[in-house]
Amino acid sequence: MSYQTILFSNEGGIARITLNRPERLNAFSEQLHEDLRDAIGKVRADSAARVLVLSGAGRGFCAGQDLSERKPVVNGEPRDLSTTLERNYKPLILSLRTLDLPVIGAVNGVAAGAGVSLALACDIVIAAKSASFILAFAKLGLVPDAGLTYFLPRLIGAARARAVSMLGERISADQAAQWGMIWRCVEDGDLAAETDKLAQHFAQAPTRGVALTKQVIDACFDNGLGAQISLEAKLQAELGRTNDYKEGVSAFLEKRAAKFTGS
Numbered sequence: 001m002s003y004q005t006i007l008f009s010n011e012g013g014i015a016r017i018t019l020n021r022p023e024r025l026n027a028f029s030e031q032l033h034e035d036l037r038d039a040i041g042k043v044r045a046d047s048a049a050r051v052l053v054l055s056g057a058g059r060g061f062c063a064g065q066d067l068s069e070r071k072p073v074v075n076g077e078p079r080d081l082s083t084t085l086e087r088n089y090k091p092l093i094l095s096l097r098t099l100d101l102p103v104i105g106a107v108n109g110v111a112a113g114a115g116v117s118l119a120l121a122c123d124i125v126i127a128a129k130s131a132s133f134i135l136a137f138a139k140l141g142l143v144p145d146a147g148l149t150y151f152l153p154r155l156i157g158a159a160r161a162r163a164v165s166m167l168g169e170r171i172s173a174d175q176a177a178q179w180g181m182i183w184r185c186v187e188d189g190d191l192a193a194e195t196d197k198l199a200q201h202f203a204q205a206p207t208r209g210v211a212l213t214k215q216v217i218d219a220c221f222d223n224g225l226g227a228q229i230s231l232e233a234k235l236q237a238e239l240g241r242t243n244d245y246k247e248g249v250s251a252f253l254e255k256r257a258a259k260f261t262g263s
């Protein structure tokens with residue numbers, strides 16, 4: 001299936017979505033939201049998919065909301081910005097966080113505004129050295145949105161989150177990695193190969209264990225210690241019944257590499 005604003009493939013357990021509006025640095029249009037909804041829905045429905053890789057075509061990752069589609073005044077009235085957040089961004093961000101697969105964000109270039117939210121909604125973010133992150137909301141008189149005020153303080157702490165949100169200064173990929181905002185920053189020429197290596201790893205990983213690891217780490221921000229240990233126990237009970245757990249233990253005892261099937 002082909003889309004107007006994204007490139008999509010899903011083979012060998014690896015689903016790839018590349019935002020493909022390079023002339024606008026892959027800014028979010030209505031069509032892009034629609035295409036992403038459809039493609040992520042397909043990945044969710046495909047039991048053979050074991051990892052999703054998100055990236056951008058051209059020199060940008062995603063420049064946030066396409067501002068030409070969100071002019072401040074519509075028919076003489078101020079635009080209600082909450083509509084697109086509720087209708088488009090909230091379902092998008094939640095669909096990535098609730099996807100039972102690891103999501104790799106390969107940040108190839110600038111991420112601005114909701115493009116930063118999209119990157120931080122991924123499980124593992126790897127960025128090219130020349131990429132950067134800009135909380136452009138500050139320059140428009142807006143608050144960070146699409147989940148950014150949830151992710152950012154948790155990742156880099158409130159002091160840094162406040163400063164970068166209020167100033168809207170460019171954060172280099174190196175700085176983002178040093179702050180723990182992303183997993184790694186790599187040389188530009190190594191981004192594709194490093195992303196592929198990660199994707200190949202997850203395509204052969206115990207997928208259910210990875211999915212529940214994603215869930216349990218997300219839950220830790222809302223749970224107390226006792227509730228979190230109980231959640232670990234509940235998820236472990238489920239994982240103890242998987243073929244992959246049996247295979248992992250057998251492979252260890254037989255001193256051989258495990259062959260996980262994701263079941």
Ligand code: LHQ
Binds near residue numbers: 066084114137
């Ligand atoms: C763009 C955009 C863009 C349209 C580059 N839109 N064309 C949610 C809900 C509701 C409303 C409001 O917002 C939100 C959340 C948000 O995301 S708010 C934040 C929106 N994003 C921005 O404010 C970022 C705007 N872009 C920029 O500041 C720059 O383009 C950055 C710093 C990202 C990159 O700068 P440069 O590398 O110098 O590239 P450029 O500015 O020349 O951009 C290349 C082209 O892409 C250019 O078009 P042109 O026809 O002149 O070649 C830009 O107009 C276009 N573009 N971002 N968000």
